[in-house]
Amino acid sequence: MESNQTTACGAPKIEPNTSSTSSLTAAYNWFQDCCSTHTTCNLKLFSKTGWYPTRLIDIGQKESFHWRLLVVSEDGISPQSAPYMTLSYRWAPNPKPILLASNIDEFRHGKPIKDLPQTFRDFIVVARRFSIRYIWIDALCIIQDSRGDWEIEAPTMRFVYTNSICNVAASVSKSPSEGLFRSRDTDKLKMRIVPCSLYSGKEEPSYIYEDFWDKDILKAPLHKRGWVLQERILAPRVLYFGKDQIFWECLTRRKCELLPNGLPLEIPSRRDLLDQLHWAGASNSRKMSDTLYNLWIKYIEEYSQCMLTNPSDKLAAIAGIAQLFQDFTGDEYIAGLWKSRLVEMLGWNVSAPRKLKSLDYRAPSWSWASTDGDFTLRLDYEVHLPSLVNVYPHELSDRGVHTI
Template identity: 40%
Template sequence: MIGKSTDCDWTIQTVHSWLQSCRPDHDMCSHVSAMVNDWHPTRLVDLGPNRNSIYWTLYSTQEDGSLRMPVIYMALSYRWGANKLRLLNSTLAEFRKGTISIHQLPQTFQDFSFLAKRFGVRYLWIDALCIIQDSARDWEIESLRMRQVYANSVCTIAASASTNEQEGLFRVRTNLDGVLPGLIQIPVTPLSSQDQRQMVPFYIFDDEVWESSIYQSPLHRRGWAFQEQYLSPRMLYFTGNQVFWECIQGGRRCEGFPNGISPYAGILRQNGRVWNLKQQLQRLQDNGGFTDMSTRVWCDLVTVYSRCDLTNPEDRLPAFAGLAKFFAEKVGDDYVAGHWKSRLLRDLCWTRDDIEAVTKPQASHMRRIASWSWASIIDVPVYYAYPWDLSEDYPYDYLTNIVQVQVKPQANDDVFGPLSGDFLALHGVPLEKSVTFSEGVVCKDGICGVPMTTSSERSVNSQLPSPLAWCLDNPLEPDSEIALEKQTYLLPLKTSLCCGGGFYIQSLVLTPTVDSCAFPNTRCFTRVGLVTEHMWKGSDLAGFCPRQDGVMIFDESTRARMELITIV
């Protein structure tokens, strides 16, 4: 029977049975680990062969030699707090002596150790104890190995209900009745009138329990926890009232539904997009290139991840690195500052995702990351703004060409980690505009932004058509100039037919920068936003001409004005 606490015998035996049934029988779950076979972390917490021992030691494969393969270990996903017991250069020798008691660890680490011993798992991976926290070099190396750490973990344990490492894994249930579904009998008349009316059992349960217990929990708003969830083939979530299980092949279970949650239940429908996203990611073929499926998966990953919180905004790319590496194996493409080289022109069409923040000056560009990367803005979610491109019914073309893209890793030549000195060289037509705000937010064809008034004598068309959908990366106050230099440029990037017989043009919003350009005698810009101009079929647009399929492209006079520019 279910006990009052999530560490009761029934709970531990039940969740252990889920793990035991998955490991030998689920090929998809095992395949994730097999992709990085014969690998183990640099360091592991060793609980020792004796389950009754209260001491632990830090095992280092660099100093102690490799362990026998395969190494069975569990990883911990949790929120950091003010814990002072961390691996430092000064504590490294002490951690390796094996004289520190498990009871000296923060409560979450203690509970994690207890659970591992009950499962018969000797080794643990906890970032605070396995990465030297005061060594920038070690942090850079180890943080870029998260893809292997979590993919190879036999199971990742999530302290979902805890705001820090002192609060523990286990909880006294606040509502024991809320764990088990209610059961009622309802009289039902069969379709055939010859059959007698009969009593049919129905379950009653909270169909938002997964959302409220996991996705709205303190842990899962944390940016670093995002990839931990998506990279792990098996997850156990310890929440405030019950324990949940998730694996790629076997689906989801919880203490209320220990044999599995029906796919027709609202519990899964509430988060079907997130759940399906994890399954779709794991099912992508290695080196399969970009397909409609992989494109949608990547776009959704970026959007969901960008909603998470990060204590250090500069971790925006490192905290996503493991997932990006996994995806790179699937599509076989080069990763460039959160985008993919083969589709960089399309990927430049990203924008802020929340309507409310469009009019608020909350976000800012991180100078260490190129402004053309979605990772450069903080505090707001982003999404890729090309909703029609994934269908052949809406042909499109690009109005700009990429000449060169450069990303410069800060360490280890790893393009998935922190970057500096990135630039993008383009061949296009920057159009100077004078732009001011008007009030309100406009949504058109699924793209939302701030309408603006524009004027220019040097643009291809002196008055841009309406409606406009403006989304600035870092909005200013209404009726203010968009740029300090009082110069704004639109760089037409892409044109496409769309639903309803119209077409649209997407342009980057740029401002000049004093940064030195990568190429001499060229102009250098910073991205500040994206604008989508939607026009109806037959619209007269100076400087453009229709292609045979109806897509609007530059005419000869406009193409003659194309120049080489750099965006940093």
């Protein structure tokens, strides 16, 4: 179900803005194709049947100019099984609007869409193009001045994203005011064709293109934010709005506007996670396999390079992925480490230390989560747990690790 608008060389026609009809149609076609034909993406192994967030935003029909906040248990949704979309974005200092204990009734009565930040308004454009009526945005669905509400909602972040029909990522925006859509120089996105005999033994026309994924997605401003790692990994489908293109990632394929049928040789890393967790659940060994352990290390090393507005979120912002690993493996999660791999995981090393923003306790000192800065796991480092316990017996026992 790809767009049939192409250039003379067979490459898709690229319009000057990612808000164009052709761009959003391409994105919608990827979404529809995934929902209707990707068996793996529709297994819903990570999701929870019938689960909904505490609150959702109702954007109404396409002609509606207002949004309103729903408390799902009280207001319900229509139909009862209606899907919802989520948004990944970067916050700004002193963001507005946000849900507060003092304005929740006002939000439930409805507010004008035109008063929302540009990224939120653009997100509504995308949701309506996908015929999705309900959306979830953390600033508007979690009471921001209530510690009690945060303590209830934070543990549900895993299910917020795994149960969404699709997550939209504002990859290049540094704040909600910058929006999803971008103007672009279409000349930079033209496919280059050269003769190549590498694969067939005879010269045939072949495309040359950049490494779009690393440049436009992984190195984009959004993906330096700590919370986004689990949002990207847990959502069944992610639609990224980059600087020059819209990108798609599900459990089956990665795509972009210039290569709408898929990036060659690109297999989503989340597919590895799905396969390994499925195997772990079937084996019921209660021990982290080497492959799954290496995936966890990859995730937390990537996570250590991200920034958090609140240092106290260090473990909370990756808790959804940890819970997923724990549910499938049966292993015990201990402040960022795994019981079956505890000795190995004590060999971490901070390669680029950063000054701590806060001295408030967030993790025991033997956990990588107690530090700020890029870290690596030193696989060649020999750790003697009994001697460590002799040095720090109270700290280890107080934090839930039994002394030997």
